[in-house]
Amino acid sequence: MKPFSILSKTPFLLLSFSLLFLSSCDDDNEQEETPPVNAGVEGYQLRHNLSSDAGYEVEVYSPQAYFVGYNRLALRVRSGSGNLVSDATVKFLPMMDMGSMMHTTPVEQPQYDADLNAFAGSATFIMPSTSTGRWTMKVVLEVPDLALPDTLETDITVEAAEPARLFSFTDTSGTGYFVALRAPRAPELGLNPYSVMVYQRESMMNLPAATGLEVAIEPRMPSMGHGSPNNVMPSEIAPGHYEGEVNFTMSGLWRVHTDVLTSEGDTLAGDSWFDITL
Ligand SMILES: [Cu+2]
Missing domain, CATH: 2.60.40.10 (Immunoglobulins)
Structure with a gap:
């Protein structure tokens, strides 16, 4: 057992030695020698x-x-x-x-x-x-x-979201769909990316991206009864991923009405929204 345990410790000894060497080159920043564990996934x-x-x-x-x-x-x-x-x-x-x-x-x-x-x-x-x-x-x-x-x-464990970040609807053939808000993540005044993912329920074990649909948005401020100009209607940039821009001209609660239509323009979901507060 003994030789084995010494062997297994060798990398750690080498590592400590190199850390010592590094810190001796830069004594002022001792706290910053170890790279953050989350490097690259900050915010995660x-x-x-x-x-x-x-x-x-x-x-x-x-x-x-x-x-x-x-x-x-x-x-x-x-x-x-x-x-x-x-x-x-x-x-x-x-x-x-x-x-x-x-x-x-x-x-x-x-x-x-x-x-x-x-x-x-x-x-x-x-x-x-x-x-x-x-x-x-x-x-x-x-x-x-x-x-x-x-x-x-x-x-x-999956928690319910308040306000809702997902809605569902069913088309005339009985197929179920899910629409999830993807962006904005940190809404700001002015133009923001607005994107949703649309998925179809083919079966309990298969919920593929719903492609070839149209998504139309209209942001409204319910408290003041107005909308905003210069919104960009989402278009499909990847399977089931529809992305456009939403214009928030004031801070407060915005209700972004999000319709889903077929490519022929038949409305599949016409009474759903995501509430976004900034
Ligand atoms: Cu379930």
């Missing part, structure tokens, strides 16, 4: 740290506690030695067990994002956790070193 918080049987760690970050709506998620994969792995493939599989039935929720599968230094994706949760409805999140990890994908799982 670590929600889960999942361990794979093969020794990998998957860290799950999000800016906010999980809520009903569009949740940005960032994943970091670490090897057994703690190094970040960028050549992995990771997939989310959120699942809600409602006792009598199970269903998933719409996701954008993670892609490596060099700015975040993490795999970035999203989950649009369509229901909150309840006493009878329990959410879990599986993460499927594939790395070149592993012959088989590894599946990690954790329970998660």
Whole structure:
């Protein structure tokens, strides 16, 4: 045991030595020597740290506690030695067990994002956790070193959002849709990006992006009965991702009426909105 434990400590000794060396070069900034753990994912918080049987760690970050709506998620994969792995493939599989039935929720599968230094994706949760409805999140990890994908799982809690950040509607054929507000995240006076994700409920286990639709917006200030000029109608910039601009000309509560239409102009949802306060 003894030689082994010395070996396993060698990297730490080397690391401490190099830290000492670094700090001796710059005594004034001792507090800043250690890079921040969240470098790249500032504004995100670590929600889960999942361990794979093969020794990998998957860290799950999000800016906010999980809520009903569009949740940005960032994943970091670490090897057994703690190094970040960028050549992995990771997939989310959120699942809600409602006792009598199970269903998933719409996701954008993670892609490596060099700015975040993490795999970035999203989950649009369509229901909150309840006493009878329990959410879990599986993460499927594939790395070149592993012959088989590894599946990690954790329970998660999804809170209702107030004001609502998701609405649903049904078309004349009975197909259900979900619309989630994606932006603005930090609304300001003037023009803001305004984007929504639209998903279709094909089945309990398949909620794909709803493509080829039209989205029309009209911001109104309910307290004052006026709107604003120069809004840019959203157009589809990626599957199910409709982005335009909204103009907030005053601070206060804005109700952004958000209609969804077919490409032929038939209204599918004409009485829904997102409330945004600035
Ligand atoms: Cu559910």
